[in-house]
Amino acid sequence: MIDDRQHIDAPLLSIRGLRGRVTDAPEEILRGVDLEIRRGEIHALMGPNGSGKSTLAKLLSGHPGYEATGGEVLFRGEPLLALDPDERARRGIFLAFQYPMEIPGVSIANFVRTAMNARRAAEDEIPVLDFYDDLQAQMATLQMEPTFAERFVNEGFSGGEKKRSEILQMALLKPELAVMDETDSGLDVDALRLVAEGVVALARERTSMAVLLITHYQRILNYITPDRVHVLVRGRIARSGGAELAMEIESRGYDFIREELAPAAV
Amino acid sequence: MPQDTTLAALNLDEYKFGFRDEDTYVYKSERGLSRRIVEQISSMKEEPEWMLKRRLKALDIYDAKPVPKWGGDLSTLDMDRIYFYVRPADRESRSWDDVPEDIKRTFxxxxxxxxxxxxxxxxxxxxxxxxxxxxxxxxxxxxxxxxxxxxxxxxxxxxxxxxxxxxxxxxxxxxxxxxxxxxxxxxxxxxxxxxxxxxxxxxxxxxxxxxxxxxxxxxxxxxxxxxxxxxxxxxxxxxxxxxxxxxxxxxxxxxxxxxxxxxxxxxxxxxxxxxxxxxxxxxxxxxxxxxxxxxxxxxxxxxxxxxxxxxxxxxxxxxxxxxxxxxxxxxxxxxxxxxxxxxxxxxxxxxxxxxxxxxxxxxxxxxxxxxxxxxxxxxxxxxxxxxxxxxxxxxxxxxxxxxxxxxxxxxxxxGDEQLFYLMSRGIPQAEARTMIVRGFIEPIARELPLEYAVELNRLIEFEMEGSVG
Known part of the structure; x- marks a missing residue:
């Protein structure tokens, strides 16, 4: 068991010198990323297109199409990269997808209940009625119709419904670390606010979920104030700072960081 | 050991499943198909004359028609080795002990x-x-x-x-x-x-x-x-x-x-x-x-x-x-x-x-x-x-x-992406595959009587085991 002091002091996620690429591709996309996230912290990871933001999300969640080529990742003090995606999820990592997949014929309720039970012993499955109470309460918070539970996963969902469904799953699965891959893309203002409020509630109020919020735009940071902001450029974290860094990017774009980096790069 | 007779005809696999056959049938036809066998079937059943005629006419049609060339491969089906009629002596035919283990396990x-x-x-x-x-x-x-x-x-x-x-x-x-x-x-x-x-x-x-x-x-x-x-x-x-x-x-x-x-x-x-x-x-x-x-x-x-x-x-x-x-x-x-x-x-x-x-x-x-x-x-x-x-x-x-x-x-x-999506929620790969398959057949499973739908789902789960990879 980890003692209390360690529990507080040790980072939840520790990324050291991580390099990675699309499996078997010649070029590395991540070229040495260092990052630490503690419990309850919200980190924003920003960066221009192609800088490696989504690659980092996929390496953390264990997507089979990506491979680490160097460095290491510790989650709760344990090496992460050798684990299968389902094992990582059960240990507390949640990836909110940029493009959630359709699973025809499988209802949201069935899907989420199966995922919740995957975290529990076979003889300790969540009672069905308790589950439905939980599910309906969370859906109400996210302003979803009760019938949403019986719809097939992501089939025929609007962009906003897909993202809300991701937040719904996150709220019910209660991860320790949520990696949110461009969750703000394609959302209108109302949906964006709902999604952001859902995340803040979990991180700040109900659990002490840590968040790695990957985004191209500053927009979602109007609703979620990050503890730290990192800017990824060409596979490395080029700048880190407080919430004010996001504001600076909003006004100046990414170019000033690229220019600062130019002499050192390549 | 109880008497061991099969319910219907013998097959070619009796050795494989270890069934003993002590030939306690009241009647068993010869292997293969002939006019005489059809006549015997009809007479065992004490059928009216018109039915026997229908049967014999059907036999002529069967003999005249070629084995279909479309569909599945029927070339390994040897009709001469089949018993076309067996009437069991006793319906209480096999002992539970004689049922193959894999079938019992499946039950x-x-x-x-x-x-x-x-x-x-x-x-x-x-x-x-x-x-x-x-x-x-x-x-x-x-x-x-x-x-x-x-x-x-x-x-x-x-x-x-x-x-x-x-x-x-x-x-x-x-x-x-x-x-x-x-x-x-x-x-x-x-x-x-x-x-x-x-x-x-x-x-x-x-x-x-x-x-x-x-x-x-x-x-x-x-x-x-x-x-x-x-x-x-x-x-x-x-x-x-x-x-x-x-x-x-x-x-x-x-x-x-x-x-x-x-x-x-x-x-x-x-x-x-x-x-x-x-x-x-x-x-x-x-x-x-x-x-x-x-x-x-x-x-x-x-x-x-x-x-x-x-x-x-x-x-x-x-x-x-x-x-x-x-x-x-x-x-x-x-x-x-x-x-x-x-x-x-x-x-x-x-x-x-x-x-x-x-x-x-x-x-x-x-x-x-x-x-x-x-x-x-x-x-x-x-x-x-x-x-x-x-x-x-x-x-x-x-x-x-x-x-x-x-x-x-x-x-x-x-798809790998579908599997990854389910696994990223903590669902093990084998279960994720089964879920996708169940979802696929859902439009038909929901039309079945409930107990059949449940059994069908279980069976698919059972068949899916070991299909990982």
């Missing part, structure tokens, strides 16, 4: 009650089931419903029998329909009088021990005007048979305004050639629905069909097939629109794994004059791995301009 996994297992595996102790059958039969007969074995149907209701037998599937229809017409034995005979609705689904299981379903079963169902019936045959549990060849014929008469649903799920052992002809003739405003599940057998060739001969008649076929390694499921359906304003729908779902192969073979025919007919065909195939194979042969013959036809076919694989 355990499926959670099938002991009594039912014994019956499914052809083991005795069927007293209770006989009681159930007689009670149901008594209730039905008060309404004028006949629910008999096909032999009793011929014996007790000769006029009705003669009027319809062989009219829906004539012996000349195909080689194996001719074979069945020559050597048929076992099956159900059902008649529902005008306006009578049978609320409880009738199951072959209820009467399985009074006359065993043989390898050449023959069923005739007649729903008179406005009658309603749901008939269920087979089971998702593995059906252990010592036969290696099953060739059934199912004939259904759906009179004006009648409504018949026929549900059959076969899970024959994987040495079985299963060649079945199922057809319904649907009169005006009548409705026929086939639900056809093919999970077992080595090769199945089965295409339930509806001949929509009266205005406003409608037909529905829900077909689900699972082809595991070494299996070929060649299934589908036929809809023939021969009257105005007839409607039909075929939904076919197949799953193939390993060297398994599933084929959708369908015919949609709209005759000239069948104005305002509407048909929709949807066939979806799911491949579980790279080796699995699926083919689609949708024959469409439209002779009427004023008809609306829809046809859609899809082939999908379990």
């Amino acid at each position: 355990d996994r499926l959670g099938i009650p002991e009594a039912e297992r014994r019956s499914l595996s052809g083991v005795g102790a069927q007293y209770e089931s006989e009681m159930v059958y007689h009670r149901i039969k008594d209730e039905l007969s008060q309404k004028g419903v006949i629910f008999d074995s096909i032999e009793d149907g011929l014996r007790n209701h000769p006029d009705l029998f003669k009027r319809y037998f062989g009219t829906i599937v004539p012996a000349s229809d195909n080689k194996y329909a001719a074979l069945n017409a020559a050597v048929w034995s076992g099956g159900s005979f059902i008649y529902v009088p005008p306006g009578v609705e049978v609320e409880v689904p009738l199951q072959a299981y209820f009467r399985v021990n009074t006359e065993n379903l043989g390898q050449f079963e023959r069923t005739l169902i007649i729903a008179d005007e406005g009658a309603k019936l749901h008939y269920i045959e087979g089971c998702t549990a593995p059906t252990y048979s010592t036969d290696s060849f099953h060739s059934g014929v199912i004939e259904i008469v759906v009179s004006r305004g009648a409504n018949v649903r026929y549900t059959t799920i076969q899970n024959w052992s994987k040495n079985m050639y299963n060649l079945v002809t199922q057809r319904a003739r649907v009169e005006s405003e009548g409705r026929m629905a086939w639900t056809d599940g093919n999970l077992g057998s080595k090769l199945t060739m089965k295409y339930p069909s509806c001949f929509l001969v009266g205005p406003g008649a409608s037909g529905e076929i829900l077909s689900i097939a699972y082809a595991g390694p070494g299996q070929h499921q060649d299934a589908g359906g036929k809809m023939v629109h021969a009257a105005p304003h007839t409607t039909s729908e075929i939904i076919s779902k197949s799953i193939s794994k390993g060297s398994g192969r599933s084929t959708y073979r369908g015919l949609l025919k709209v005759h000239a004059g069948a104005v305002g007919s509407v048909s929709n065909v949807q066939c979806d195939a799911l491949l579980l791995d790279e080796a699995a194979r699926t083919d689609t042969y949708p024959y469409i013959e439209i002779e009427e301009q004023n008809a609306s036809i829809g046809h859609e076919a899809t082939v999908t694989k379990i």
Whole structure:
């Protein structure tokens, strides 16, 4: 068991010198990323297109199409990269997808209940009625119709419904670390606010979920104030700072960081 | 050890399963097929002369027709090694101890009650089931419903029998329909009088021990005007048979305004050639629905069909097939629109794994004059791995301009992205695959009686084990 002091002091996620690429591709996309996230912290990871933001999300969640080529990742003090995606999820990592997949014929309720039970012993499955109470309460918070539970996963969902469904799953699965891959893309203002409020509630109020919020735009940071902001450029974290860094990017774009980096790069 | 006799014919696999056969049959035909054997079958059953003549004529047709070259591979089917008729000495035929371990394990996994297992595996102790059958039969007969074995149907209701037998599937229809017409034995005979609705689904299981379903079963169902019936045959549990060849014929008469649903799920052992002809003739405003599940057998060739001969008649076929390694499921359906304003729908779902192969073979025919007919065909195939194979042969013959036809076919694989999505929520890979497969068959599973849907799901889960990778 980890003692209390360690529990507080040790980072939840520790990324050291991580390099990675699309499996078997010649070029590395991540070229040495260092990052630490503690419990309850919200980190924003920003960066221009192609800088490696989504690659980092996929390496953390264990997507089979990506491979680490160097460095290491510790989650709760344990090496992460050798684990299968389902094992990582059960240990507390949640990836909110940029493009959630359709699973025809499988209802949201069935899907989420199966995922919740995957975290529990076979003889300790969540009672069905308790589950439905939980599910309906969370859906109400996210302003979803009760019938949403019986719809097939992501089939025929609007962009906003897909993202809300991701937040719904996150709220019910209660991860320790949520990696949110461009969750703000394609959302209108109302949906964006709902999604952001859902995340803040979990991180700040109900659990002490840590968040790695990957985004191209500053927009979602109007609703979620990050503890730290990192800017990824060409596979490395080029700048880190407080919430004010996001504001600076909003006004100046990414170019000033690229220019600062130019002499050192390549 | 108890006496060990098989329910029906011997097969070629008795050694494999370690069955002893002590030849305690009252009667067993010689191997292979001949005129003499057909005569013996008819005489054992004490049939009227006209039936013997029908059988012999069917035998001539069988001999004259070539083995089909389309569909599955029948070249390894050696008809000379088959016993065409065996009448068991005692229905209490096998001991539970003799049932192969893998079959017992499967029963355990499926959670099938002991009594039912014994019956499914052809083991005795069927007293209770006989009681159930007689009670149901008594209730039905008060309404004028006949629910008999096909032999009793011929014996007790000769006029009705003669009027319809062989009219829906004539012996000349195909080689194996001719074979069945020559050597048929076992099956159900059902008649529902005008306006009578049978609320409880009738199951072959209820009467399985009074006359065993043989390898050449023959069923005739007649729903008179406005009658309603749901008939269920087979089971998702593995059906252990010592036969290696099953060739059934199912004939259904759906009179004006009648409504018949026929549900059959076969899970024959994987040495079985299963060649079945199922057809319904649907009169005006009548409705026929086939639900056809093919999970077992080595090769199945089965295409339930509806001949929509009266205005406003409608037909529905829900077909689900699972082809595991070494299996070929060649299934589908036929809809023939021969009257105005007839409607039909075929939904076919197949799953193939390993060297398994599933084929959708369908015919949609709209005759000239069948104005305002509407048909929709949807066939979806799911491949579980790279080796699995699926083919689609949708024959469409439209002779009427004023008809609306829809046809859609899809082939999908379990995608890495879908799997990753489920696994990223903590669901182990094997369970994730099963979930995707269950989702795929959901449109058909939801049409099944609940206990069948549950069993089907369990079975798919069971079959999916070890398919990871």
